[in-house]
Amino acid sequence: MIYLRLFMSFLQIGLFSFGGGYAALPLIQEQIVELHGWLSQSEFTDLITISQMTPGPIAVNAATFVGIRVAGIPGAVTATLGCIFPSCVIVSILAFLYLKYKNLRILQGVLNTLRPAVVAIIASAGVTILISAFWGEAKAITPGNIKLNMAVLFLAAIYLLKGKNWNPILVMVLCGILNAVISLTAGFCQ
Amino acid sequence: MKEKSKRLWKLFISTFYLSAFTFGGGYVIITLMKKKFVDELKWIDSKEMLDLVAIAQSSPGAIAVNGAIVIGYKLAGAAGMVTAIAATILPPFLTISVLSFFYTVFQSNLYVRLILEGMQAGVGAVIAAVVFDMGKDYFLLKDKTSILVMAAAFGASCFLNIKVVYIILGCIAIGVLRTWYKIRREK
Numbered sequence: 001m002i003y004l005r006l007f008m009s010f011l012q013i014g015l016f017s018f019g020g021g022y023a024a025l026p027l028i029q030e031q032i033v034e035l036h037g038w039l040s041q042s043e044f045t046d047l048i049t050i051s052q053m054t055p056g057p058i059a060v061n062a063a064t065f066v067g068i069r070v071a072g073i074p075g076a077v078t079a080t081l082g083c084i085f086p087s088c089v090i091v092s093i094l095a096f097l098y099l100k101y102k103n104l105r106i107l108q109g110v111l112n113t114l115r116p117a118v119v120a121i122i123a124s125a126g127v128t129i130l131i132s133a134f135w136g137e138a139k140a141i142t143p144g145n146i147k148l149n150m151a152v153l154f155l156a157a158i159y160l161l162k163g164k165n166w167n168p169i170l171v172m173v174l175c176g177i178l179n180a181v182i183s184l185t186a187g188f189c190q
Numbered sequence: 191m192k193e194k195s196k197r198l199w200k201l202f203i204s205t206f207y208l209s210a211f212t213f214g215g216g217y218v219i220i221t222l223m224k225k226k227f228v229d230e231l232k233w234i235d236s237k238e239m240l241d242l243v244a245i246a247q248s249s250p251g252a253i254a255v256n257g258a259i260v261i262g263y264k265l266a267g268a269a270g271m272v273t274a275i276a277a278t279i280l281p282p283f284l285t286i287s288v289l290s291f292f293y294t295v296f297q298s299n300l301y302v303r304l305i306l307e308g309m310q311a312g313v314g315a316v317i318a319a320v321v322f323d324m325g326k327d328y329f330l331l332k333d334k335t336s337i338l339v340m341a342a343a344f345g346a347s348c349f350l351n352i353k354v355v356y357i358i359l360g361c362i363a364i365g366v367l368r369t370w371y372k373i374r375r376e377k
Contacts, residue, residue, distance in 0.1 A: 014251045024252070050289055055212050056282020057252030064286040073287070080283060084275060087251030091259040092271060094245045099264065102241070109369025110362050115240045116336040117361045118247065119325045120343035125217040126317030127348050133310035150311045157315030162322070168222055169211045172312035179308020180301055 002071050003078045009036060010063050010082035017059060024059045038066050059083050130154070149182050198266055198273050204231075205258055205277035216253025218313050219278075220246065221320040223257055233265055240324065248358040254278055339364070 009031045017024035025048070032038045039047065051061040063083040067076030101107055133154070134146050153175045160166040160174075204226050212219040220243055227233045234242070242264060246256035255278055262274025328336040339361065346352040346360075 017250055017252075050286065054282060054285045054289065055210055056279075056285070057216060057254045059252050060255065060279055060282050061286050064283050065290050068287060068290050076283070076287060080279060084251065084255050084279065087249060087255050087259060088271070088275065091245060091249045091251070091256045092263055092268075094249060095242070095260045095263045098241060098245060102238075105373070106366060106369050109372070110365030111241050111244070112336070113339055113361045113365035113368060114244045114358065115237070116325070116328055116333075116340035117343035117357060118240050118244050119321060119328075120340045121247065121347050121354055121357060122217050122221065122243075122317065123321045123325070124344055124347035126314055126321060129218075129310060129317065130314040133307075133314050136307075150308070153308060153311035154315050157312045158318060161315055161319040168225060168312075168316045168319075169208075172309050172316065173211070175312030175315075176305035176307075176309035179311070180304035183304050 003075065005036070006067055006070060006075055006079045007082035010059075010079045011085055013059055013062075014083040015086040028059065028062050032062070032066050038070050043069075149179065153178060194266065194269075198269060200231075201262065201265060201270060202273050202277045205262075205274050206281060209254065209258075209278045210281035212254075216246075216257065218317065219254045220257045221317055223261060224320060224324075227261060227265075234261070236324070238264070244358065247354055335368075 013024060013027050013031055017027050029044060033041055033044050047062055047065050048058070050065070051058045054061060060080060060083060063079035064076045067073075067079035069075075071078070098107075102111070131141065133150050135141050136147060138145050157171050157175055160171050161168060205223075208219055208222050208226060212222060224236075224239050224243075228236050228239050242260040243257065246253055246260050249256050255275060258274035258278040259271050262270035262272070264270070266273070325340065327333075328340065343357050343361070346357050347354065
């Protein structure tokens, strides 16, 4: 039964991928390329490319893509449900416990230590994104080979967000459009 | 009753909008959710949001989905959870369904590629702004332990590439020890 196999396969991906995003990639590859052969290796690479260009978590993107390929829209729904099912169970239990017991002293102590760490982890994810934005595929990261237009866009975006309090999504879209305009004009002038 | 369905609708629209326009992984959508539900709508306070983010991060699965679950659950129980999950999943589900039929055309389009590249700079700026807002209190209050934890967690994640789960587990252990030590000293 193909629906059951899709569900179980993506259930495992949802259950065992910790840390989100690219941490799930090896697991997805193992399940859909090696174990079940639902996609070839090159189709899998295409899937990653699509995931980078579209909104949404990579595991959900993979579930939809593979599900459609293997069993049409019902397959996509089944795979996606399998992928989020473990999250629903585990996270709602944790959220319930947190909201019920958050005034306990020991939990307070744990949370006081966790909060600054969470800020740091988000900062670290930001650094990864900025390195990829400023240096792209460059081998060495030096001040000399930074992509200037990206650095300028970054500074302008910081100014609009902090100085002008603009909507973040608007700022992001504006950066994208400006980059396309700048790159195309520069290419045109050469 | 009317109040509740109004709130659910607002939750659905806000989450759907964030999910549809967020490229670049779970941390980005979490920072945008913070801006929406904490700063703008004031439905959740800032400290509680950090705790909910910690739950979302230390659980298995996609961070965006986990974030939607904790926020939906906190705001409106089981109904809120289902609403937030649906709103998070629908945009990528619809996009991928359509794209899976003609992805090669999309992939090789120069304009699309340049726009996506530029958006990375914007995403980085959004994250930097949010980190500044969340972290500045620790420095203003000169909270040395928290600053130390922050520095250590940043180093572990950014330079040593230690998995987020282990950092969170480590902080839980340190938190338990700290509280236990305090309680013992008071006796």
